[in-house]
Amino acid sequence: MSFDLGLSGRRALVTGGTKGVGAAVVDALRQGGAEVITTARAVPDTAPAGVTFVAADLTTAEGCAQVAGRVLDQFGGVDIVVHVVGGSGAPAGGFAVLDDAVWHRELDLNLMPAVRIDRALLPSMIAQGTGVIVHVTSIQNRLPLPQSTTAYAAAKAALSTYSKSLSKEVTPQGVRVLRVSPGWVETEAAVSFVERLAAEAGTDYEGGRAIVMEGLGGIPLGRPASPREVGDLVAFLVSPRASAITGTEVVIDGGTVPTA
Template identity: 60%
Template sequence: MIPFVNLGGKRALITSGTRGAGAATVALFQELGARVLTSARSNPDKLSDEQFFAADLTRPEGCIGLAAAVRERLGGVDIIVHMLGGSSAPAGGYEALSDQEWRQELDLNLMPAIRLDRELVPAMEARGSGVVIHVTSIQRELPLPEATTAYAAAKAALSTYSKSLSKQVSPKGVRVVRVSPGWIETEASVDLARRLASEHGVDVEQGKQMIMDSLGGIPIGRPSRPEEVANLIAFLASDRAGTITGTEYVIDGGTVPTA
């Protein structure tokens, strides 16, 4: 049976594809027939040289090197999925954020997408086809002032940049779409739940509930799973979504309280 979504013959770059939702997206794209190159600073799963390129994408030279690897190993790219993101900023609100911490958040959550698009999207335009997916976050509209101000601002900038890019390149056949996850139950987030549980003398499920409570609650009662985020990305990258561009798809279990 032919799958509903088929990525056979597509060449895809997926950043940060060695864990969490990134790893789930790499696995699904490969299952659906795509040739995938992914990147991270290290290769914990020992992916082959054909599949993996080690790069620090917070630095310009890392993005340039990855773009060169895309051209060399894949011969170009049909789909770019910008999964890279995260935060190492301290808690404490705006006063705790130095210039360096602001730069780190922007260099991780915004600049890699801008640099890689600048390297790779022109060839998509010249060919008249391609898909760019920017993974943002519900934090861009639901920031937690104590902990995620800089991360949320960087993701908001990514969303605005993505919308502007879509207006420029969609008339040339290149679709640009945003995916905005809420809390995803990855190994890292479960580790956070364990730490919270240990600190407060409760079990891990109660630790997860503490995270959900900090977000104002998740109506479906659980976070998204990595494979669920991957499913959405794969559909949006496929020809089934051929007229979808310039918009943002939220996958958060209903966390954001407004439409």
């Protein structure tokens, strides 16, 4: 059996593609033969062959319009859109420290880029009668951490609901829409966080890992996912081999979520 995913020549946009999960998605699509445009606040000094970087602030309507315009200008349309950009800058301390400015920042980073870019690019997908959109959400939309991720988790839950509704609207027109929901992924930022925890606790890196897993209620697999594992999952889901998958959420969390 061939493991060719049939991505050769596909035109793809990946938001937030310079590090972590985004970089892994870019690499997986590029290795599969796709032409890739990706985004970051600043363009890196070097870029892999076949990848175009667009510097834009996707928390703004102007930044989203800039990226969508570049995709249409360069590709004339798009086959794959993967929304990875997201994160949280909210302070710890529970609901009381989350003022309106924090809530707006979390929504502007984790929900609105997908809404704006989808709105700009979906007409071309519908016109060609085919396409795939993947929204990267988080298991925190089901397992929020009250002391630190309430606003982030709520924004990701909103993204998930939006994604489900969008799938109902555009799947009959040939555009698949689905969600990938990671648990703890061992990105560069996660490694730095674990190292800091380990230093504060007077333990080694594996001890810091154990602290994080305990805080999540345990990971039955015994380890976090790697960015590459998430990237490979996304590459499969956007491929013709997954052509019957739409409107659903695919969880990659090592078993962290304790319910089905």
